[in-house]
Amino acid sequence: MTEAIKRSLRHSVAARWTSLLIVSFTMLCGYYVADVMSPLKPLIEQQLKWTSAEYGFFTGAYAWFNVFLGMLIFGGIILDKMGARFTGILSSALMVAGCAVKWWAVSTHSLDHAVVPLLNVKAQVMVASLGFAAFGVGIEIIGVTATKVIARWFRGYEIALAMGLQVGTARIGTALALELGAPIGAYFKAVGAPVLLGVILLTIGLVAYVFYCAMDRKLDKTEEESGQSSEDEEAFRISDIREILSIKGFWYITILCALFYSAVFPFLKYAPDLMVQKFHVKDSWAGAIPGILPFATIPLTVVFGNYYDRKGKGASLMIIGSLLLVVVHFIFTVPFLSHWTVALAATIVLGFGFSLVPSAMWPSVPKFIPHRQLGTAYGLIFWTQNLVALWGIPYLIGYVLDRFCITGTRVVDGVSSPAYNYTLPMVIFTCLGLLAVVFGLLLKREDRIKGFGLELPCREQ
């Protein structure tokens, strides 16, 4: 056997980075679709005559199947049992199908005036929500798959930089959605136009993933030939779930993830309104300051990922990131700090926190979970995150706002809507950040006791 054959494909710099490029592109397309409806809210209200409550119903559908049907947990197990090729194609196809259903629902007139019996929900809202729910399963499972794929290719190399780059690239999709969604919708005078672009992008993402599968097959072959595949080939057993759940560090990182993202994702959903209500930003500029966030995190995830690879300090980075979150949310809480420049500065600091934690958290999991269990472990973490951060906390904040925070009425262009005081929701976000710091500290202590190596560099020196 020649030396060239003995070496696994993952030792090839070009192959490693090409695999990253392909899965990151598929993720970018998914993130575009995940966020494209946010800037379309006014157009949806004008053209489709959806109310805010119907928009909220649709937005929450993202997590329905993941959380209540446990699809993320099954997805993680399927990934460990069937591999990245099968799971990646399946989830990419599900994204295309879900987005196509959503596009049809918002473009057709055949659902006009129809209402779902018993639920009393407009048929158009329901069909679009079901499409979005199916898409939500696909994007979350492809997220788990991409993370495991990177962990495999970059083990011992620049794993944190690669995971940071993947998250950063995916967030370009969010940025594109926020920037392009409304102009495309307005140009074509149709909510469906930017959604159709999403279907096209996802189809290209699926084709790209099929190309990745060829590389994955080649990697399997070279790993076999070089005798490096023993750990991966050990079949996943259902008892592995018990094993994963018995690791205290796994619980700490899962809870930290749920708390951290609870203080970021739901906050972003309400941030444009906060800008208007507290910082007196004009309605038409409401999204301008929060919209900076995805852009700020794109280079920062790369910088912090690179730092973790070379210097380590993973647990400390997660604690610092969570602390920044506390500072930012506390600033948003203080009633007299209401100038828009304060909001701008706080959002930039939030960008640092929103980059620090993911750059350190995702590459830390393979330090204490064996590769063959990684899909299940990431699936469990994402499931908890979906339950708490993408479903539970947004509902809680909405309830708190309606129940305790209405201070009067605002009239804009002759249309009246409630005026809110955001102090209480911001106190909740600050507390979530504080709890994230506590779990970061617990994780660091557990790492010291068990020696996971979270404070050590990821890259073999």
Ligand SMILES: NCCCC[C@H](N)C(=O)NCC(=O)O
């Ligand atoms: N707007 C997309 C939400 C993706 C959620 C996903 N489960 C996740 O946590 N991704 C990591 C990240 O930091 O974006």
